[in-house]
Amino acid sequence: MNAGNLLSGFASRLKPRLADLGSRPRSALPQSEFNALALELFALQFQHVSPYRRFCEARGIALGSIDDWRKVPAIPTSAFKELELTSLAAEERTAVFHSSGTTTDRPSRHFHSAESLTVYEASLLGWFRQHVLGDWDRLIEDERVGPLDKPGFILLTPPSKAVPHSSLVHMFETTRRELASSDSVFTGLVAADGAWQLDLDATLFAIRKSMCANRPVTLLGTAFSFVHLLDHCAANNIRYRLAEGSRVLETGGYKGRSREMPKAELHALITRHLGIPTERIVCEYGMSELGSQAYLRNACSADGVPVFNTQALHFPPWAKVLLVDPETGAEASEGRPGIIRILDLANVYSVAAIQTGDLGVMNGDGFELLGRAATAEPRGCSLMPA
Amino acid sequence: MSEPLPNFFLADLPPGDSLTPAIVTEACRTLKRNRERYLVERNTASLVRMISSVASNWLDPEYPFRKQALAEGPAATGFSSKTLAQGLDTYFNSITTDRLTNLLEQELGHVDRMDQPSENTIDREFDRAAIATGPELLAHITGGVLPNPAFTGIILGLLARSAQFVKCASGTSFLPRLFAHSIYACEPKIAACLEIAEWRGGSTLLEDALFAESDLVSAMGSDDTIAALQKRVRGKFLGFGHRVSFAYLTRETISGFSLPKLLRRAAQDVAAWDQLGCLSPHVFYVETGGKVTPEQFAEKLAQELQALEPEQPRGRISTNDSAAIATRRSFYEVRASASAETRMWTSPGSTAWTVIFEADPTFAPSCLHRFIYVKSAPNLTTVLRAADRVHRRVSTVGLSAPEDRAAGMVKELARWGVTRVCAVGDMQNPPITWRHDGRPALGDLVTWTDWENGG
Numbered sequence: 089m090n091a092g093n094l095l096s097g098f099a100s101r102l103k104p105r106l107a108d109l110g111s112r113p114r115s116a117l118p119q120s121e122f123n124a125l126a127l128e129l130f131a132l133q134f135q136h137v138s139p140y141r142r143f144c145e146a147r148g149i150a151l152g153s154i155d156d157w158r159k160v161p162a163i164p165t166s167a168f169k170e171l172e173l174t175s176l177a178a179e180e181r182t183a184v185f186h187s188s189g190t191t192t193d194r195p196s197r198h199f200h201s202a203e204s205l206t207v208y209e210a211s212l213l214g215w216f217r218q219h220v221l222g223d224w225d226r227l228i229e230d231e232r233v234g235p236l237d238k239p240g241f242i243l244l245t246p247p248s249k250a251v252p253h254s255s256l257v258h259m260f261e262t263t264r265r266e267l268a269s270s271d272s273v274f275t276g277l278v279a280a281d282g283a284w285q286l287d288l289d290a291t292l293f294a295i296r297k298s299m300c301a302n303r304p305v306t307l308l309g310t311a312f313s314f315v316h317l318l319d320h321c322a323a324n325n326i327r328y329r330l331a332e333g334s335r336v337l338e339t340g341g342y343k344g345r346s347r348e349m350p351k352a353e354l355h356a357l358i359t360r361h362l363g364i365p366t367e368r369i370v371c372e373y374g375m376s377e378l379g380s381q382a383y384l385r386n387a388c389s390a391d392g393v394p395v396f397n398t399q400a401l402h403f404p405p406w407a408k409v410l411l412v413d414p415e416t417g418a419e420a421s422e423g424r425p426g427i428i429r430i431l432d433l434a435n436v437y438s439v440a441a442i443q444t445g446d447l448g449v450m451n452g453d454g455f456e457l458l459g460r461a462a463t464a465e466p467r468g469c470s471l472m473p474a
Numbered sequence: 475m476s477e478p479l480p481n482f483f484l485a486d487l488p489p490g491d492s493l494t495p496a497i498v499t500e501a502c503r504t505l506k507r508n509r510e511r512y513l514v515e516r517n518t519a520s521l522v523r524m525i526s527s528v529a530s531n532w533l534d535p536e537y538p539f540r541k542q543a544l545a546e547g548p549a550a551t552g553f554s555s556k557t558l559a560q561g562l563d564t565y566f567n568s569i570t571t572d573r574l575t576n577l578l579e580q581e582l583g584h585v586d587r588m589d590q591p592s593e594n595t596i597d598r599e600f601d602r603a604a605i606a607t608g609p610e611l612l613a614h615i616t617g618g619v620l621p622n623p624a625f626t627g628i629i630l631g632l633l634a635r636s637a638q639f640v641k642c643a644s645g646t647s648f649l650p651r652l653f654a655h656s657i658y659a660c661e662p663k664i665a666a667c668l669e670i671a672e673w674r675g676g677s678t679l680l681e682d683a684l685f686a687e688s689d690l691v692s693a694m695g696s697d698d699t700i701a702a703l704q705k706r707v708r709g710k711f712l713g714f715g716h717r718v719s720f721a722y723l724t725r726e727t728i729s730g731f732s733l734p735k736l737l738r739r740a741a742q743d744v745a746a747w748d749q750l751g752c753l754s755p756h757v758f759y760v761e762t763g764g765k766v767t768p769e770q771f772a773e774k775l776a777q778e779l780q781a782l783e784p785e786q787p788r789g790r791i792s793t794n795d796s797a798a799i800a801t802r803r804s805f806y807e808v809r810a811s812a813s814a815e816t817r818m819w820t821s822p823g824s825t826a827w828t829v830i831f832e833a834d835p836t837f838a839p840s841c842l843h844r845f846i847y848v849k850s851a852p853n854l855t856t857v858l859r860a861a862d863r864v865h866r867r868v869s870t871v872g873l874s875a876p877e878d879r880a881a882g883m884v885k886e887l888a889r890w891g892v893t894r895v896c897a898v899g900d901m902q903n904p905p906i907t908w909r910h911d912g913r914p915a916l917g918d919l920v921t922w923t924d925w926e927n928g929g
Contacts, residue, residue, distance in 0.1 A: 139812055146811035164804035171812055414796035416823055425793050427800060445801050447793065461797035 094132055095175055096203060099436045102406075103210045106434065109405050110214015113222070117405035125406075126157035126431055129440050132175075139171040140439050158410055158419065162429045162443040165377045168196035175437050176201050185255035185376040198255065198376050204437040209262050211380045211434035215404040216263050219383035220306065220337050220370050227304065227333045237303075241272035242294045244286055244309030244317065250278050255376035256339065260308055268306070276313065286316045295328060295362075304333030307362070311338055314358060315349055321361035329363035336364055339372040373401050373457060377442050379434030380407040382454075400454030407432040409455050411448060425449045425458055479542075479655055484671035485647040493673060495683035498639075501669050502687035505637035506611055512663035513635050517589050521664075522574045525629055528653075528660050529569035532562060539656040543649060550648035551619060553748060554787040561747050564903050565622055569629065577907045578633065581916035582606050588635060591925045601927050606920035608634025609689035609710070615675075615703065616642050617695035617716075620751045621649035626906065627692060628653065628668065634919045639669045639684055643695075647672035675699060682706065690919065712918055714911055717752040718839060718864050721872030721898050722854060724879060725764030728771060736874055737771075739899025741778035743872060744827070745786050746902035749842045753870045753894075753902050756840040759851035769817060772831035772848035776819035779827040779844065788826040788844050798841045799825040806830050837861035854883055858890050866891045869911065872898040 102125070109115040134141050134151050144150075144161050154160055167173060168187070180201045187196035200208065227233045241264050245251070248261040264272050275291040276284050286309075298305035309317075314336070321327070336358055349357075355369050374381035382401040403409060410419060411426030420426030428448045431441045447458040479486055484493060484501060531537045540562065547558045578585045583604075586592040591603035612634065614627045624640055628650070631638040642650055651670050658665035673680055675695070685691060685707050692712040693703050700713035721743065727736060743755050758775070760768035791799075803825075809816040815833035827844040835849045835857055851857045861868070871892050875883055884895050893912035894904065909915055 143808060143811040146807070164801070164808060166801075166805045167808040170805075170808055412800075414793060414800035415791075415825055417800070427797055443804055447797055461794065461801045 095136060095436055098129060098132060099203060099207050102433060102436065103207055106207070106210040106404075106406055107214060110211070110218070113218060115405055122406070122408065122433075123157050125433055126160060126440065127154060129433060129436065130154060130157075130160045133439055136175040137173055137439060139167075139173055143167070157408065157431050157441075160431060160441040162410075162431075162441040163439045164443045165196060165375065165445060168198055168377050169194045172197070172199070173438050174199040176204070183258070184253055185258065186253040187376045195253075196376055198438060201437065205258075207434055207436050208258075208379050209266075211404065211406065212259055212262055213266055215381065215383070216259075217267060220263075220335065221267065223333075232333050233304065238267065238269040240298055240303055240305045241268040242291060242298075242305055242307050243272065243274045244276055244291065244307065244313035245274060246276040246278045246284055247274035250276075251284075256310070256374070259374070259381070263308075276309075284310075284313070286313050288317070288320050291317060292326075295330065298331060298334070299328065302331045304331045304335070306335050306337065307364075308337040309339075311340060311349070311351075311354060314338055314354060318354075318357045318361050322357070327361055327363070333368075334362070334364050335368040335370065336362070337370045337372055339374065371401070375444070377435075377438075378407070378430060378432050379436070380404055380430075380432045382407075382409075399456045400451040401448075401457060402454040403430065403432075406434060409448070409450075411450060411455070412443070414447075414461070420450075422450065427461060428455065428457075479651065482658060482665070483651060483654055483669060485642065485651045486670075493671065493680055495679045498671070498680050498683040499687060501671075502611055502637075502639060502684065505639060505667055505669055506687075508663070508666040509610065509635070509637035513632075513637070513667045516635070516664075518578065518585060518633070521632055522571055522578075524657075524661055524664065525574060525632060526569060526571040528656050529566040531656065531660070532566040537656075539652045539659070543652050547648065548789065551621075551646075551789075552791065553789040556786045557745065557748060557789060560745075560786055561620075561622075561902075564746070565625060568903065568905055573906050574629075574633070577916060580907050581914055582920070588633065588920075591923075603925045603927070605923050605925070607923065608636045608920050610637060611688045611690075612636035612638045612919065613684050613688035613691045614638065614640045615681075615691065615693035615695065616640065616646065616650070617675075617693075617699065618643065618751065619646050620747050621646075621653070622747075622751070622902075623694055623714075624650040625653055628657075629906065630916050630919060632664065633916060636690075636919070637667045639671070639688070641681070641684065642670065642672040644672060644674045676702075678706070685709070692919075712913075715867075717867055717869035717911070719753050719755050719868060719870040719872070719901060720757040720759060720837070720861070721755045721874070721901065722759045722851065722857065722883070723761065723771070723874040723898065724876065724883075725761040726876040726879070727874040728760060729765035733766065733774075736898060737774050737778045739897070740775055740872075741782050742899050743901040744775075744779060744844050744846045745782050745788070748789050749840065749844050749846070751902055753904065754842070755846065755872060755901055757837060757847040757849055759835065759849055759857050761851045761853070768833075768848055768850040769831050772817065772829050773819065775846070775848060776827070776829040779829065779846075780821065783821065783826050788824075791825070791843050795841075795843055796825050799828060799843060799845055802841050802845065803828060835860040837864055839864075854886055858886070868892050870894040870896060870901050870904075872896055872901045874898045 109117060131151055134144055140163060143163060147161055149161055176199050181199045182202050183200040185198045221239055224239060228235050243260045245257050245260060248257045251257050273294050275287045275294060277287050279285050355366050358364055358369055359366060371384035372381055380403055382403040384401050408431050410429045412429055413420040414427050425447050428444045428446045433440060445461045447461055448455045449458060481487060532540050544555045544558055547553060548555055575585055584592045584594045587606045591605045593603040597603060612631045616624045628638060640650055647670055654665060654668050654670045688709060690710045691707045693700055694714040697715040700715050704711050704713055740758060760771045803820060806816060806818045810818050817831040819829040821827045829846055829848060831848045833850045835851055837860055838847050840846060871887050873895050887895055
């Protein structure tokens with residue numbers, strides 16, 4: 089069988105499993121099943137993603153020499169800038185997601201086909217619904233919303249037509265299409281220099297509309313876009329109280345375009361200016377090189393119980409995190425910070441084992457993000473503390 | 475454990491005791507009074523003797539301050555004890571009576587210039603004598619973790635007869651403090667003209683108090699820090715921004731019988747002060763066409779760094795610094811797996827050292843802590859073009875070249891803006907006569923008074 093068939097076979101077995109696990113709260117994938125799937129996928133990717141095979145071979149790793157998912161060679165996210173890490177033939181590629189970054193930098197390229205996007209979406213939707221809209225049914229029961237109502241989204245990014253290579257916007261667009269009401273709206277723009285901007289008028293109009301209708305609304309955007317919105321609210325003394333049940337999904341990505349703001353401060357400002365309480369602010373951690381996303385469980389969990397655990401991010405059961413001690417390269421000992429590695433089974437057609445440039449620390453069954461490893465260019469002695 | 479140091483300098487105070495602008499002002503005024511009493515009239519010869527005697531003490535393995543530096547240094551500075559010992563030995567070996575005398579002659583044209591109106595051959599031509607005067611209070615703002623710039627600053631300031639206030643960057647006052655205490659142990663009155671303090675850069679109230687009392691401020695730091703400080707200093711200001719350095723090895727010298735020695739010296743340049751100084755190399759450019767290829771040179775350099783590791787272990791580094799190295803290594807591991815033009819050698823089980831070979835000569839800034847690039851160099855002109863991103867920001871070039879080529883290469887480097895060329899192996903070891911960033915060492919501190927007799 090050719091590459092496409094073998095990987096397609098894997099993908100078609102995986103998809104229903106993802107949909108099932110994603111739809112059930114507190115679902116788990118038995119360790120042995122995860123391990124078996126990870127090793128099977130590693131073998132397929134070793135055979136069919138040639139730059140990945142060369143990477144493994146340079147480490148002296150042969151097919152069949154790995155028996156534990158933790159030992160699957162993780163490719164750094166920066167490799168997506170240098171290499172075409174995909175099993176898809178050029179004619180099969182229908183989409184490519186780029187990493188955000190400075191324009192002078194070569195972006196990461198994660199190629200997709202119609203089929204690989206269906207895996208991406210199967211991975212996305214259930215886990216998203218659980219973390220962002222987990223209490224929607226309760227709102228229906230409480231008659232806060234109608235039984236047929238879908239949640240209204242205000243998406244603070246440009247629409248996918250304007251930014252077809254953004255994995256974040258593809259994610260937003262997919263959730264809008266599948267989960268949101270038809271009057272949901274993207275309120276971001278692309279400026280002449282390619283930077284993302286927020287159409288403040290459109291955003292405030294959509295917010296006021298939801299308030300008039302007393303309908304809970306979901307605001308989704310990058311931290312940068314929220315800073316922009318909140319700066320405007322602060323400057324104009326705007327203090328809204330969005331309808332009860334409204335919520336925020338906020339994801340990293342300042343992209344150097346706005347002042348950085350500690351999360352706690354950002355969340356306090358969201359509460360002050362939009363009237364959305366902390367427990368309804370969900371943080372997302374994802375990247376164009378991954379097929380799955382992790383969330384901070386601030387929002388109500390699926391059974392309607394507010395979960396106030398606050399710092400730990402959780403990937404779905406089909407994506408596991410391993411922290412690596414940057415000094416020794418071995419698995420970080422308990423409670424110690426390490427470089428975040430992820431084995432994401434939803435990355436069927438590229439490489440499942442990814443090493444990020446981020447540092448984290450384990451916290452319960454999740455992990456905390458400590459920040460980016462300093463990949464910024466060193467400038468001689470500027471590296472030294474001033 | 476050594477005895478704790480007595481509370482003599484502000485930096486000796488427990489960390490909890492916070493400084494105020496009034497304390498800084500009072501310290502400056504005391505320094506100036508003490509200078510008037512103990513330093514202004516001291517003659518050069520006795521100061522030179524005092525400084526060289528302190529320096530030779532530091533070379534004695536039994537000297538208490540040295541022992542304390544090596545015992546507590548790893549925790550206080552992040553350098554391993556052996557790296558510290560190597561760095562201190564190299565530095566203090568270069569501070570001798572002869573060299574200090576040479577410095578005065580080089581900078582001021584006569585060894586007695588700071589003592590009395592004096593004349594050299596040229597002055598006599600003009601029937602003139604001249605005397606130089608140093609600033610009353612000299613403030614140093616240090617940047618970085620290496621102690622050498624602070625040591626040198628203090629020595630130059632003493633020769634200029636200045637009261638001195640040394641403001642160290644956070645977490646870097648340990649070695650300057652020990653040096654000041656070693657001066658105190660030798661001559662308390664001279665040390666009474668010296669203050670060592672530490673505070674976080676940008677503490678404007680403290681800094682403004684210091685600047686208000688200072689006649690000259692000499693500052694090191696990032697270009698942004700220097701620019702910001704310059705705006706706030708009303709008097710004379712000497713700013714030294716951050717610089718990068720590299721080395722260039724010609725095909726002739728890597729082909730000779732002395733290659734093993736050259737490799738050892740190259741490794742020492744990487745290991746010295748864990749590569750954390752502006753004079754430490756980021757890249758070794760190795761000319762093509764020699765008996766060893768640049769790639770083979772890189773491999774041999776890796777072996778040399780591995781051999782050096784037990785002798786001078788790299789210091790412990792933070793998780794963030796380890797992560798920066800690990801992340802950079804992953805990037806090159808990928809590149810090496812995809813192209814024969816990149817190779818990587820790494821210390822096993824640690825980030826202690828890393829050698830990256832790239833055929834591409836484009837200058838690459840290292841993430842330091844003994845992370846070195848070796849790059850192919852067709853010729854010097856190509857390298858300088860490939861180093862365009864650091865044009866005018868290069869301090870030192872370590873050069874290994876045959877005699878008949880060296881002078882021409884130095885000229886080319888000078889025209890391009892390099893301010894120091896030295897032998898490979900000496901990059902972190904500038905002499906006390908070094909003209910930092912191409913400027914006079916002592917000459918920048920003094921003001922001249924010409925006395926014209928003739929008519």
